[in-house]
Amino acid sequence: MKRLRLLRGTTPDHAHRPPLRYFFAELLSFADPVVRRLRPELSVAKADHPRVVILFPGFATGPNRMRYLATQLERAGHKVKRWGLGHNLGPTPETLDLLSARICEVCERYGQKVVLIGWSLGGVVAREVAKINPDCVAKVITMGSPFSHSPYSNNIWRPYQLVAGHTVDAPPISTEISAKPPVETVAFWSPRDGVISRRAACGEPGERDRAVALRCSHLMFPNSPDCIKALLDELQGDGNRAAS
Template sequence: MHITNIQPSSPMLFAFEPVRSMMDFFAGQALPLERLPKGDGHSVIVFPGLGASGGATAMLRTRLQQLDYEVHDWEQGINQLPSGDLDAWITRLAKQLRSLAARDGRTVTLVGWSLGGLYARALLERYPACVRQIITLGTPYAELHHIGAAPVNLSDIDADAVAAVPAFSIYSKSDGVVAWQGCVPTALPNHHAIALDGVSHMGLVHHPEVLSIIAELLASSTKGQLASRPQDVHRDRGPKV
């Protein structure tokens, strides 16, 4: 498997990433949930980033559960990159997605943090009928081409079905791990970029502004409002480091 180098926005941002992520964590804990829209109980799967496990996304999952969604960890432990055949790896991840969709008779939202967002994209390309929307957080689309290789033969992809599923890339221009420019997909159908300032890479799964955006996207998907969202949104969080 070939992985290209992921470059941070700047050495200074990288150096301050631990401190900023801690601040984002505590800020997220203080977010009043009554301000956020409630959901319809549909299933959501959350994929962690490289080197992280479900523990790193536990707060995000708890918040979404409190908003009345059925939220699931990806159930694969620490994300250490797929070993062996990539196609078999994506098929393995798809078991959970297909099982939830079949059980509920409803599509599933996929939330992927960093590398986990590429898994979400790969699952969308293979199983669009099971996916309601994907939401990625600091996912380096330009640096990693679908985790090193196409997960499925391009001739097997139903381009129209994939394009019908909204995908949202939430990224921070103050990301200290992944350069934000790589998080802006330029050639993916129905893909919407949402830019923030002042959020760390680790903080993308904790920051109150990110949690608010995710809650809004999840709630909007139950009302058929996703198509009306602007293609590119920028939310200024104040001065950058």
């Protein structure tokens, strides 16, 4: 009954939610595995300086949902690692401790700082871990991650509360979600995102170093050719992309 009560509530007036037409358009992403077979293979150039990357999956998803992205990054020569926690059901002090140990272990093993790439809630978690271990993190790249504005600025806060077991404005970790980690932080966002508000995913200038606008749905961030190309640019160290 307690979990069911978390489905109740009213979206505050100050929250900003994506239009419902974009939310329902997210269903088109389920056809992507078929569409992908019909389009030419993505052109991927070899990286001049291969990086070590850890992928953080989105809410209620696991590493398999980011397998295509991992394959494309590996084609460029990057070393891509899983986050090691299975499905993402939300941050807790215990998960942050486990991820901190994971990042430090990968950093020590490969002798270089790691790049954290987080999709949706995974990006929020990646930012929090980078705050704890800045000496092990080279950069954090978020994809449609709700780190700014209001925790209600999305279309799934009720399902999130049901699964996570807490309200979105009272997470089980003590932190200021919008505070920028002390490392380079890049926010990918999309005006076509039907799940997370653009205001929440783009953030304010003081909350991230740069914001990159893409044109894909929320569920397509890990598979969108444009998003993958933008990630490859970031890993290559291309700082000439337009920032907002």
